[in-house]
Amino acid sequence: MGESKLDLLQGTLDLMVLQTLAAMGEMHGYGIARRIEEASGDEVLLNQGTIYASLVRLQQRGWIAAEWGTSENNRKAKFYSITKRGRKQLAEDAAYWERLSGVMGRVLAMGNEGGER
Amino acid sequence: MKDSMGDSFRRGLQRLGSFFRKQPLDRELDAEMQSHLELAVEDGVKRGLSPEEARRQAMVRFGGVTQAKEQQREARGLPWLDILLQDLRYALRTLRRDPMFAVVAVLILGLGIGANVVVFSVVNTLLLRPLPFSDPSRLVWMEQSNAKGLSGGTYSVDAFDEYRAQNRTMEDVTGYMPFYGKDDDKLTGRGVAQPVSGVMVAGNFFQVLGVQPALGRLFTEKAGVRGAAPVVLLDNAYWRRQFNGDRSIVGQAITLNDRPVTVVGVLPESFDFGAVFDPGMKMDIFVPGVMDDMREWGNTMALIGRLKPGSTVAQAQAEWSAIGPRLYFRATHPEYGTGYTATITGLKEHVSGRLRRSLIVLWCAVGMILSA
Numbered sequence: 001m002g003e004s005k006l007d008l009l010q011g012t013l014d015l016m017v018l019q020t021l022a023a024m025g026e027m028h029g030y031g032i033a034r035r036i037e038e039a040s041g042d043e044v045l046l047n048q049g050t051i052y053a054s055l056v057r058l059q060q061r062g063w064i065a066a067e068w069g070t071s072e073n074n075r076k077a078k079f080y081s082i083t084k085r086g087r088k089q090l091a092e093d094a095a096y097w098e099r100l101s102g103v104m105g106r107v108l109a110m111g112n113e114g115g116e117r
Numbered sequence: 118m119k120d121s122m123g124d125s126f127r128r129g130l131q132r133l134g135s136f137f138r139k140q141p142l143d144r145e146l147d148a149e150m151q152s153h154l155e156l157a158v159e160d161g162v163k164r165g166l167s168p169e170e171a172r173r174q175a176m177v178r179f180g181g182v183t184q185a186k187e188q189q190r191e192a193r194g195l196p197w198l199d200i201l202l203q204d205l206r207y208a209l210r211t212l213r214r215d216p217m218f219a220v221v222a223v224l225i226l227g228l229g230i231g232a233n234v235v236v237f238s239v240v241n242t243l244l245l246r247p248l249p250f251s252d253p254s255r256l257v258w259m260e261q262s263n264a265k266g267l268s269g270g271t272y273s274v275d276a277f278d279e280y281r282a283q284n285r286t287m288e289d290v291t292g293y294m295p296f297y298g299k300d301d302d303k304l305t306g307r308g309v310a311q312p313v314s315g316v317m318v319a320g321n322f323f324q325v326l327g328v329q330p331a332l333g334r335l336f337t338e339k340a341g342v343r344g345a346a347p348v349v350l351l352d353n354a355y356w357r358r359q360f361n362g363d364r365s366i367v368g369q370a371i372t373l374n375d376r377p378v379t380v381v382g383v384l385p386e387s388f389d390f391g392a393v394f395d396p397g398m399k400m401d402i403f404v405p406g407v408m409d410d411m412r413e414w415g416n417t418m419a420l421i422g423r424l425k426p427g428s429t430v431a432q433a434q435a436e437w438s439a440i441g442p443r444l445y446f447r448a449t450h451p452e453y454g455t456g457y458t459a460t461i462t463g464l465k466e467h468v469s470g471r472l473r474r475s476l477i478v479l480w481c482a483v484g485m486i487l488s489a
Contacts, residue, residue, distance in 0.1 A: 029149060030156040033178075048153070048178050049185025052146065053192040060131035060193065061124045073159065077152045078145075085124075 013046075013054045015097065018090040021064060021082040028077035029055060055080060063089050135194040146189055150182060229486035236483045240476050242392055244469045249387040251327030252423075255288070257430055258467035259420040259437075262458040271295065271416040274408050276444040276457050277319075280420075286428040286436050291325040292418035293318040293394070294406055302402065304359070306372035311359065313373070314399060315349075316390065317406030323350075323384070325423050333367035333382025340405035347378040348405065353386045355401035373402070393468055394419075412447070421464060434461045 020035050021027060027035070032055075033048040058064045063086030069079045082090070135142055154175050161171025179185070190196070212219040247253050260270035272280075272292070281290045293316055300312030320338040323330075331353060340348055349371070351360070360366045370377040384403070391398035411417050424433060437459045446453040462470070469476075
């Protein structure tokens with residue numbers, strides 16, 4: 001359904017959203033997008049709009065919950081929070097990413113010593 | 118992200134639900150994105166930008182609004198179903214705009230469906246449906262090997278009687294006289310003389326097939342004895358057509374070939390002689406063949422047997438090779454000779470076998486009209 005091509009990218013964004021909600025508590029879509037941009041040191045150039053596809057996916061899996069509410073400056077916004085199942089999923093996925101990035105780091109670190117013949 | 122089974126299932130249900138709530142969900146998404154942009158503009162103004170500049174930057178950071186909405190819809194619903202519906206709408210518009218095309222398309226579809234229905238009903242009757250008899254798998258067809266035409270395949274009444282008495286594999290054997298013609302008989306006494314198609318059968322014909330009458334009774338063996346009171350059984354469709362389904366016809370006499378004959382019963386709707394023994398033939402009436410007359414006529418009987426439970430076609434075939442060669446053509450004239458051959462097949466295979474290949478080809482052909 002058009003998801004597979006962007007699997008890595010989407011998976012990455014979904015994980016970032018889960019982590020943001022786990023760390024910051026209840027947030028609206030704009031807040032989540034801003035927080036991810038800040039945390040990544042603006043290295044990720046995120047089209048903020050893409051976050052809504054990620055949010056609906058996570059919501060449909062039951063990993064986050066959503067509710068309309070009012071922001072601190074009195075604007076209506078939809079607020080998202082992580083669920084218990086979402087926290088479990090986050091723990092699994094974070095461990096997976098750490099293992100993967102560890103492996104990638106080690107694989108990419110070799111080769112410089114061997115040199116070319 | 119790897120879903121567990123439960124999460125995938127849950128998401129599938131949600132997507133299906135979303136498909137049916139497109140408008141409220143779209144409205145909610147609009148509102149959410151609206152509030153996102155307003156929050157972003159507010160942020161920008163707080164950082165000291167002019168409202169216009171803040172709005173411009175907010176739009177840039179957001180990316181395409183339409184694109185983002187489309188992405189969200191794809192993630193939430195069933196995009197392939199949406200596309201299917203779009204295609205359908207497009208097809209309908211095209212048909213409306215080009216009536217000629219619509220007419221041709223409808224005609225081709227109509228013809229295709231019609232042809233398929235007709236061929237399927239024939240295939241169903243001849244190939245798929247079991248014969249409309251009780252326990253049809255035990256019924257077998259017997260005909261002389263290398264049969265040429267009807268006479269070559271049939272047996273004399275003496276051979277029929279002898280085989281019936283001697284065999285141990287059949288519960289019973291019966292037969293009919295296949296040398297009939299369409300509309301050979303004549304019904305009179307009810308206004309204009311009506312042509313009627315009839316066939317002579319052995320007295321036990323319907324009992325061996327396992328056909329129960331819809332009205333009245335079947336023939337008895339005595340009905341085939343010379344001098345017995347003449348009786349007739351009516352085909353169900355013929356009874357409805359010719360006698361308007363009159364139930365009181367049973368027990369009455371009708372005039373067949375200028376002789377009064379008593380109607381003893383009406384056969385059930387499910388029994389269609391033609392469909393089984395003579396595709397294309399509509400049989401109207403059944404009369405008991407007078408065996409002692411037919412005895413003098415040579416080979417006149419097409420034979421059908423009902424195997425005993427547990428007996429097989431192969432056993433019957435093997436048994437035939439012991440009995441067949443000793444069967445007299447005419448018992449009172451041994452000088453006419455002895456010896457009948459038989460190829461025994463399941464009745465169902467016999468019925469469908471002749472037409473099987475051509476029917477399957479025809480079936481495929483009409484299937485192509487629709488799938489093309």
